[in-house]
Amino acid sequence: MITPGTMLLAEEGTFTVEGPLRSIPLPFLNDIFGEENACIAESVVSQWVVMIILAVVFFVLGRNLKLKPESKRQILAEWIVGFFSGYVETSMGTRYKKSYAPYIGALFCFCILSCLMGLLGLRNPTADVSVTGSWALITFTLVLYTKIKTGGFKGYMKSFIEPMPFMLPFNIIGDFANPISQAMRLFGNNLSGIVIGGLIYYALGSFAIAVPAVLSLYFDLFSAVIQSYIFVTLTMSYVIMADADA
Amino acid sequence: MGGFTLLAGDTLQLVNINPSTIIFTLINTLIILLLYKFFLHKPVMKILEERKQKIGDEMKAAEDAQAEAEALKAEYSAKLKESQEEAAQIVSAAVKRAGERENQIIAEAQQEAAKMKQKAEESIELEKKKAINEIKDQISDIVIMASEKVCEKEISKSDNEALINKFIAEVGNE
Numbered sequence: 296m297i298t299p300g301t302m303l304l305a306e307e308g309t310f311t312v313e314g315p316l317r318s319i320p321l322p323f324l325n326d327i328f329g330e331e332n333a334c335i336a337e338s339v340v341s342q343w344v345v346m347i348i349l350a351v352v353f354f355v356l357g358r359n360l361k362l363k364p365e366s367k368r369q370i371l372a373e374w375i376v377g378f379f380s381g382y383v384e385t386s387m388g389t390r391y392k393k394s395y396a397p398y399i400g401a402l403f404c405f406c407i408l409s410c411l412m413g414l415l416g417l418r419n420p421t422a423d424v425s426v427t428g429s430w431a432l433i434t435f436t437l438v439l440y441t442k443i444k445t446g447g448f449k450g451y452m453k454s455f456i457e458p459m460p461f462m463l464p465f466n467i468i469g470d471f472a473n474p475i476s477q478a479m480r481l482f483g484n485n486l487s488g489i490v491i492g493g494l495i496y497y498a499l500g501s502f503a504i505a506v507p508a509v510l511s512l513y514f515d516l517f518s519a520v521i522q523s524y525i526f527v528t529l530t531m532s533y534v535i536m537a538d539a540d541a
Numbered sequence: 542m543g544g545f546t547l548l549a550g551d552t553l554q555l556v557n558i559n560p561s562t563i564i565f566t567l568i569n570t571l572i573i574l575l576l577y578k579f580f581l582h583k584p585v586m587k588i589l590e591e592r593k594q595k596i597g598d599e600m601k602a603a604e605d606a607q608a609e610a611e612a613l614k615a616e617y618s619a620k621l622k623e624s625q626e627e628a629a630q631i632v633s634a635a636v637k638r639a640g641e642r643e644n645q646i647i648a649e650a651q652q653e654a655a656k657m658k659q660k661a662e663e664s665i666e667l668e669k670k671k672a673i674n675e676i677k678d679q680i681s682d683i684v685i686m687a688s689e690k691v692c693e694k695e696i697s698k699s700d701n702e703a704l705i706n707k708f709i710a711e712v713g714n715e
Contacts, residue, residue, distance in 0.1 A: 314553040324561060332559045339565040346569055346576070353580035360588040362595060376585040401577035405570060425562035430570065432563070486555070 338423035345408045386531040403527045410519030422485040431478035434530045438537040446539035484522045488514035
């Protein structure tokens with residue numbers, strides 16, 4: 296079956312990469328979002344799985360902490376929180392440490408597990424541009440908030456004609472280009488992983504032993520860590536660049 | 542369409558901006574943020590803060606104890622020095638006093654000796670005077686006696702000599 300979203304490769308009909316499933320249709324939203332988009336997509340269902348896993352992990356790691364650490368669990372918990380706190384502090388400075396460390400930690404955990412959902416046979420939420428776009432939207436909002444908070448609304452407006460008034464269109468584009476490129480980078484990397492994985496399985500046919508596992512180690516695990524890291528790093532650097540005081 | 546379906550084919554476009562996915566993702570992200578913040582971040586931060594506090598307190602207590610110990614040490618060494626000084630003072634005072642006493646005793650002894658010497662000299666003088674007076678008395682007696690003898694008989698030279706010798710012998714016997 297060939298839908299507009301279906302990607303065609305090799306000979307027609309033999310290899311396809313499809314968009315996320317419309318797992319749970321929500322007919323009552325048909326009038327607002329249109330019939331196709333009025334649904335809970337597969338990438339949202341995957342997110343729920345991620346959320347359940349993370350809820351359990353966070354809960355187990357964070358409970359029963361002792362002043363004198365006795366368990367490896369606590370050492371791991373302290374390492375995770377300390378890592379994100381330290382990372383935010385080095386990237387954004389001490390002022391932002393308290394407010395941004397939880398978001399960056401949560402986003403990184405969410406992002407990395409989302410990239411790894413393919414290992415469970417689910418669709419990676421990050422292979423859906425709506426998901427990565429949502430996170431980029433959050434970044435965009437944070438950047439906007441930071442700009443107005445630190446420079447004032449007047450300063451924010453003025454920043455569009457700096458350093459020269461003719462830079463106005465480029466500055467406007469720049470404001471939108473950053474989050475869009477951020478969303479597209481994560482989305483593209485994950486989708487390309489899925490496409491390449493599918494191609495390898497398709498090409499190897501019934502000889503698909505060992506090779507896909509090794510490649511999946513790169514395309515899933517390595518790329519997941521790297522891309523999540525890049526995503527949170529970009530989030531932080533966009534926000535800190537927006538800070539007029541910095 | 543409708544109901545729960547996981548059928549392949551009923552898919553969204555591959556590159557598709559889906560408002561419902563965006564809304565759900567934003568909600569999910571918020572939930573993850575809250576889960577991370579309240580299950581992991583805050584408890585760990587709290588324990589780290591407590592530990593920091595405790596270590597700070599303990600270090601401060603240790604520093605206080607050390608400062609106290611040093612103060613005590615200084616106090617003790619000051620006291621030790623003081624008592625050493627005092628001891629030295631006592632000794633020197635004792636030495637001084639002993640010296641004074643020694644001088645006093647010597648002076649007293651000398652005085653005594655001088656007094657005794659004087660007394661002795663006085664008594665010697667007295668004895669001497671007494672002796673001289675006695676001798677004078679005796680001499681006068683002898684002279685009286687001698688003149689009696691002379692008056693008694695005519696004296697020759699040999700008699701004279703015999704008289705003198707007799708006289709001397711009498712004097713010697715006296």
